[in-house]
Amino acid sequence: SILAPLVDFDMYVWDINGQGDFCTVSLAFSNGCFEDQGGNGAFISGSIQTISGQQIESAMVTLETDLPEYPKNNMTSTDGLYAFSNNPTNQDYEVAAYRNDDHSNGVSTLDLVLIQKHILGLAPIQNPYQIIAADANNDSKVSATDIIELRKLILSITTELQNNESWKFIDANYVFFDEEQPWPFIEGVELKRLSTDMMAEDLVGIKIGDLNESASTNSLKSAEVRTVGELTLRSFDAELEAGERHRVDITAKEFNEVSGMQFSLEHRGLTLIDFESAELDFSELNFVTREDITSVSWSNSEQISSQDVLFTIIVEAQQHVSLVNVLKIISDKSAY
Numbered sequence: 001s002i003l004a005p006l007v008d009f010d011m012y013v014w015d016i017n018g019q020g021d022f023c024t025v026s027l028a029f030s031n032g033c034f035e036d037q038g039g040n041g042a043f044i045s046g047s048i049q050t051i052s053g054q055q056i057e058s059a060m061v062t063l064e065t066d067l068p069e070y071p072k073n074n075m076t077s078t079d080g081l082y083a084f085s086n087n088p089t090n091q092d093y094e095v096a097a098y099r100n101d102d103h104s105n106g107v108s109t110l111d112l113v114l115i116q117k118h119i120l121g122l123a124p125i126q127n128p129y130q131i132i133a134a135d136a137n138n139d140s141k142v143s144a145t146d147i148i149e150l151r152k153l154i155l156s157i158t159t160e161l162q163n164n165e166s167w168k169f170i171d172a173n174y175v176f177f178d179e180e181q182p183w184p185f186i187e188g189v190e191l192k193r194l195s196t197d198m199m200a201e202d203l204v205g206i207k208i209g210d211l212n213e214s215a216s217t218n219s220l221k222s223a224e225v226r227t228v229g230e231l232t233l234r235s236f237d238a239e240l241e242a243g244e245r246h247r248v249d250i251t252a253k254e255f256n257e258v259s260g261m262q263f264s265l266e267h268r269g270l271t272l273i274d275f276e277s278a279e280l281d282f283s284e285l286n287f288v289t290r291e292d293i294t295s296v297s298w299s300n301s302e303q304i305s306s307q308d309v310l311f312t313i314i315v316e317a318q319q320h321v322s323l324v325n326v327l328k329i330i331s332d333k334s335a336y
Contacts, residue, residue, distance in 0.1 A: 041085070041086040041087040041088045041089060042086075042087050042089055042194055042195070042196055042197050042198065043083060043084070043085050043087070043197040043198070043199060044063060044083070044084045044087055044093060044095065044191065044194070044197075044198045044201060045081065045082060045083035045084065045198070045199050045200075045201065046081070046082060046095070046172075046189070046198075046199070046200055046201035046202040046203065047079075047080050047081050047082075047202050047203075048061070048076055048080045048081075048082065048097055048169065048202070048203045048204075048205050049080055049202070049203075049204065049205065050204070050205055050206075050207070050213055050217060051127070051129045051204055051206075051213070052213050054213065054217040054218070055076075055078065055079055055080030055081075055217060055218055056076060056080045056099070056167075056205040056217045056218065057076055057077060057078050057080065057217065057218035057219060058075060058076065058099060058101070058218075059075070059076045059080075059082075059097045059098065059099045059167070059169065059205065060073055060074075060075055060097065060098045060099065061073065061074045061075070061076060061082040061095065061096070061097045061098075062095070062096050062097075062098070063084045063087070063093060063094075063095055064093065064094045064095075064096070065087075065088075065091045065092060065093045065094070066091070066092070067088065067091065072084055076097075078218045078219055078220050080217075080218070082097075087194060088194075089193075089194050089195050089196075090193055090194065090195065091193070091194055092190070092191065092192050092193065092194075093190075093191040093194055094188055094189070094190055094191070095188055095189040095190075095191070095201055095203070096169070096187060096188035096189075097167075097169035097188065097203050097205070098165070098167075098169075099165075099166065099167040099169075099205070100165040100166050100167065101166060102166060103153055103159065103160040103161050103166040103208070103209070104153040104154065104156075104159070104209075105166065105207065105210070105215045105216055106207050106209070106210030106212075106213070106214045106215025106216070107150055107153050107154060107209040107210055107215075108154065108214065108262065109151075109154060109260040109261065109262040109297045109298070109299050110212060110214075110260060111134075111150060111209055111210060111211045111212060112147050112150060112151060112154075112260060112297070112299040113259045113260040113299045113300070113301075114130075114134075114211045114212070115134045115142060115146060115147055115150075115211070116147065116299055116300070116301040117259075117301050118131075118134065118142060119142060119143065119144065119147075119301075120301045122301055122302070124180075125142075125211070126179070126180075127179075128176045128179040128180075128182035129170075129204065129206050130211045131179075131180070131181075131182055132168060132170075132182055132183075132185070132206050132208075133206050133207060133208055133209060133210055133211050134146055134209075134211060135164075135183075135208070136149040136150050136161055136164060136208060136209050137149050137161070137162070137163050137164060138161075138163045138164040139163075140183035140184070141183075147299075148285060149161060149162065150209045151285060151286075151297050153209065154262065154295075154297045155287070155288045155295045155296075155297055156288070156295065157288055161208060161209070164208055165208070166207065166208055167205050167206065167207055167208065168187060168205070168206045168208065169187055169188065169203045169204065169205050169206070170185060170186070170187055170188075170203065170204050170206065171186065171188065171189045171190075171201075171202075171203065171204075172202035172203060172204050173202075174186060174204075188203070189201045189203065205217070231252045231253075231255065231258070231261055231263075232252060232253040232254075233250055233251070233252050233263075233310075233329065234250070234251050234252065234253060235248050235249060235250050235251070235323065235327065236248075236249070236323075237322060237323050237324040238322070238323050239320075239321075239322055240270075240315075240317035240320070240321050240322075240323070241317060241320055242317055242318060242319050242320060243316065243317065244316070244317050245273070245314065245315070245316045245317075246314070246315055246316075246317070246323075247276075247312050247313075247314055248312060248313045248314075248315060248323065248327070249278075249309045249312050250309065250310050250311050250312065250313065251307070251308070251309055251310060252310055255304070255305060255306050255307065255310065256305045257303040257304070257305055258303060258304055258305070259299060259300050259301070259302070259303050259304070260297075260298060260299035260300065261296070261297075261298055262295075262296060262297045262298070263295075263296055263329050263331060264293055264294065264295045264296070264329070264330050264331040265293070265294045265295075265296065265313075265327065265328070265329060265330070266292060266293050266326075266327070266328040266329075266330045267292055267293075267294065267315060267326055267327055267328075268292045268326050269292075269317065269318050269319050269321040269326045270292075270315040270316065270317060270318065270321060270326055270327075271315065271316045271318060272289050272294050272313060272314075272315055273314040273315060273316055274313070274314045275287055275311055275312070275313055275314075276311060276312040276313075276314065277311060278308065278309040278310055278311050278312060279304065279306040279308050279309065279310050279311075280298055280300070280304065280310045280311050281298075281300070282298065282311050286298050293330070295331075
């Protein structure tokens, strides 16, 4: 059946006393009947997963067509499935998905290492979905600016990407013209002249910033912490009086072939003044201090091995303290 454009006309009614009134209604005429599928139309359904097959929950799926009762919305549950029933046939449809929560989900310093190596050509990313995930600032390229944006998320300087959503969704059957330069690409699924049930209109979800797919995608899957190992950071103890400044040299046991690390350092009773580079290059982009806790994210395109001083922190005592009692690693001290 083929639906014609909407036609407006007046409908009149009268009661037994001859009193009447009218209203204007709109009808879409058809030259045939819709297929009988338990309703007046066809099903459109599919699944939304990551490239590795993790079902994506809480994606808002929108079905759009040129009819007044559309768009229609459907939220995916833990199984990542969506479905729309009773859709008039011989219409063009678009299926799109949207999820824009928890931008830091799955983003770690390991992702920054992968991006740095890609930019410098040391280990180019081959997967177009990973390349799209690396484009944090949504400018259709992978650059050092993306690293800066993602490091701000890791250090909680920002809570969301400034020019991007946390997820993108692409037709699972989409073929990239150039997988090394996947832009532009089409988000969502297009259906031309719907004629029958379409039960496999699947979408691939891409978590922006998460190249190694460690993100939590549904309530049954927790975010993973993927590391190569853990570092043991070391420094010498010292007694400090209130107002005294001190340079704390940081070394690490078995610092072998490390490309990145992240951790949070508690320093109650101390004001952290600055980080100074030694074997590792540090700048103000690598750390942020909030009250008595400093979060650190360092990454490098090449692996570094050293038994010497990695970096130095400069602190000022707020009261009489012993460093051994107040300097503590309180979160992941992960090495990549």
